[in-house]
Amino acid sequence: MDTTSVWRGTASASGFAMLNGDVETDVLIVGGGITGVTLAWLLARDGRKVALLEAGELGGGSTGNSTGNLYETLSHGLYPITGRWGSEAARQVATLRRATIDFIEGVAQPADCGFRRCALHLYAISPKHRDEIALEYAALGHAGANVRMDIGTRPPLPQPVGDVLVLTGQAQFQPQAYVNHVATLAAKAGAQLHEHSRVIELDHKARVAATATGSVKAREVVFATHTPLGFHVVQAEMPVHREYGIARPLTGADPGPGVFWYRGDDGLSVRTFDQAGQRYLIAVGQENKLGVHNAKASLMALESTVAKQFGPGEVAFRWSAQNYRGADGLPYVGRDASGCFMATGFSTDGLVWGTISAQLIADELAGRKNEAAELLKADRFSPVKGAKAILDENLTAVKSLVKDYLTHRQQEKLSSLAVGDSAIVEAEGESLATYRAPDGELFAVSPVCTHMGCKVHWNSVETSWDCPCHGSRFRPDGTVIEGPAIAALGRKHLNLG
Numbered sequence: 001m002d003t004t005s006v007w008r009g010t011a012s013a014s015g016f017a018m019l020n021g022d023v024e025t026d027v028l029i030v031g032g033g034i035t036g037v038t039l040a041w042l043l044a045r046d047g048r049k050v051a052l053l054e055a056g057e058l059g060g061g062s063t064g065n066s067t068g069n070l071y072e073t074l075s076h077g078l079y080p081i082t083g084r085w086g087s088e089a090a091r092q093v094a095t096l097r098r099a100t101i102d103f104i105e106g107v108a109q110p111a112d113c114g115f116r117r118c119a120l121h122l123y124a125i126s127p128k129h130r131d132e133i134a135l136e137y138a139a140l141g142h143a144g145a146n147v148r149m150d151i152g153t154r155p156p157l158p159q160p161v162g163d164v165l166v167l168t169g170q171a172q173f174q175p176q177a178y179v180n181h182v183a184t185l186a187a188k189a190g191a192q193l194h195e196h197s198r199v200i201e202l203d204h205k206a207r208v209a210a211t212a213t214g215s216v217k218a219r220e221v222v223f224a225t226h227t228p229l230g231f232h233v234v235q236a237e238m239p240v241h242r243e244y245g246i247a248r249p250l251t252g253a254d255p256g257p258g259v260f261w262y263r264g265d266d267g268l269s270v271r272t273f274d275q276a277g278q279r280y281l282i283a284v285g286q287e288n289k290l291g292v293h294n295a296k297a298s299l300m301a302l303e304s305t306v307a308k309q310f311g312p313g314e315v316a317f318r319w320s321a322q323n324y325r326g327a328d329g330l331p332y333v334g335r336d337a338s339g340c341f342m343a344t345g346f347s348t349d350g351l352v353w354g355t356i357s358a359q360l361i362a363d364e365l366a367g368r369k370n371e372a373a374e375l376l377k378a379d380r381f382s383p384v385k386g387a388k389a390i391l392d393e394n395l396t397a398v399k400s401l402v403k404d405y406l407t408h409r410q411q412e413k414l415s416s417l418a419v420g421d422s423a424i425v426e427a428e429g430e431s432l433a434t435y436r437a438p439d440g441e442l443f444a445v446s447p448v449c450t451h452m453g454c455k456v457h458w459n460s461v462e463t464s465w466d467c468p469c470h471g472s473r474f475r476p477d478g479t480v481i482e483g484p485a486i487a488a489l490g491r492k493h494l495n496l497g
């Protein structure tokens with residue numbers, strides 16, 4: 001299935017060359033999403049020598065597969081931040097995020113990045129979510145946001161149960177076009193950007209990263225990889241979820257400009273997007289725990305909910321991406337135990353958090369004071385504030401390890417594996433994750449994740465082996481797609497004769 005997002009499908013390619021040879025630099029940034037390219041630009045502007053290595057194409061991680069909404073609250077609400085951290089911290093979060101949307105506007109405006117100001121609408125479609133809206137209204141009011149309550153929504157949006165919270169002065173953009181634009185600014189300022197340059201070996205201490213075609217030695221290393229590569233204590237704290245998105249040419253009634261979030265069993269995040277005379281309706285469904293949900297069923301459920309609410313229509317783009325949530329509701333940004341920088345735990349709010357992280361790291365490297373540094377520091381560990389999330393997360397990891405090692409999900413014979421099918425099988429005395437490609441080729445790899453040894457699960461939408469523990473994903477041939485794993489799953493060439 002083609003899983004190109006509407007953003008990546010409608011933006012032009014960035015086209016930076018692969019790393020070739022050995023390079024020495026001041027700062028190495030690993031990862032070219034919004035965090036990495038913004039940081040590359042800020043550092044190059046500060047006169048730093050900087051190299052950025054991106055495994056695939058710039059924006060090809062979560063950034064170019066997001067919803068492209070920019071808001072001062074959080075997708076899980078500002079009120080949980082008030083509850084955990086107090087109202088002053090919640091005010092700081094909203095103020096920081098508001099200023100960062102202004103910053104993004106300033107960067108995006110001269111280029112065609114689809115930036116537009118709009119309101120965010122938040123409401124319940126089932127009685128059990130009604131209280132959240134009132135709590136969020138109070139938290140936003142305390143944080144100095146421009147918020148009001150309205151009655152009703154415009155068809156075809158589902159009708160609310162209770163009032164509709166309207167947060168004005170928010171924004172939307174085309175995230176892939178924005179990343180391409182910032183990358184151009186970074187390159188013009190002197191940053192060296194390389195696509196198709198996956199870091200496959202990393203010496204944290206020596207600050208040397210190797211790709212298949214070269215290496216970079218740097219004084220400072222920044223993991224702008226969504227979750228840091230290798231082993232980090234924060235990985236045990238962060239739940240990983242995958243979400244599915246679709247875009248359809250808008251044929252029926254128009255919900256109008258804005259961010260629309262409605263909570264309930266059929267709750268969605270909805271917006272529109274105009275491209276070359278075509279208006280698209282974009283909908284993103286609810287979160288699914290990585291590796292322990294049926295990917296195809298989740299995507300089909302999203303399509304059928306959208307058809308029920310907005311009428312039938314042809315789906316033009318289908319995609320998926322994952323998010324990592326900080327256990328106490330805030331990201332982790334700053335130096336890790338090895339002295340490298342990380343920026344992670346953005347939940348589904350990372351277009352703004354990623355930009356804040358880039359500013360924070362650029363300030364720290366320049367010796368400037370940054371107001372977010374204390375709140376978001378990477379080495380904080382707050383078991384009280386994040387206790388439940390940590391417990392839930394570790395329970396999933398442990399359950400996955402125990403369940404997978406004690407039982408075999410599918411005991412199928414390799415000979416009966418049809419084209420397009422996958423299975424965990426016993427062959428030649430070992431357990432193997434197998435997949436038969438459309439051209440008949442059989443792939444067999446070790447099902448043991450190279451990060452910390454959990455067992456991988458099949459993702460039928462994206463044809464990948466996904467690890468439920470900390471978010472690593474692998475192609476059928478075992479090579480890494482994303483996540484903290486650096487090494488590929490061991491490939492096994494079976495003798496079927």
Ligand SMILES: Cc1cc2nc3c(=O)[nH]c(=O)nc-3n(C[C@H](O)[C@H](O)[C@H](O)COP(=O)(O)OP(=O)(O)OC[C@H]3O[C@@H](n4cnc5c(N)ncnc54)[C@H](O)[C@@H]3O)c2cc1C
Nearest residue numbers: 031033034035055061062063066067068069199349350351
């Ligand atoms: C469905 C969905 C919708 C979302 N919608 C919104 C939204 O509307 N608003 C919002 O603010 N946030 C949203 N988010 C969250 C947001 O998309 C992310 O938090 C943000 O894009 C993270 O940016 P990043 O640059 O840190 O990571 P990414 O964009 O994931 O970039 C990381 C990059 O690192 C590269 N990389 C990884 N490993 C290596 C390696 N070994 N070597 C080299 N490169 C490597 C990857 O290829 C990738 O390109 C959404 C998330 C999801 C899942």
Ligand code: FES
Nearest residue numbers: 449451452467470
């Ligand atoms: S991602 Fe950590 S064990 Fe697989």
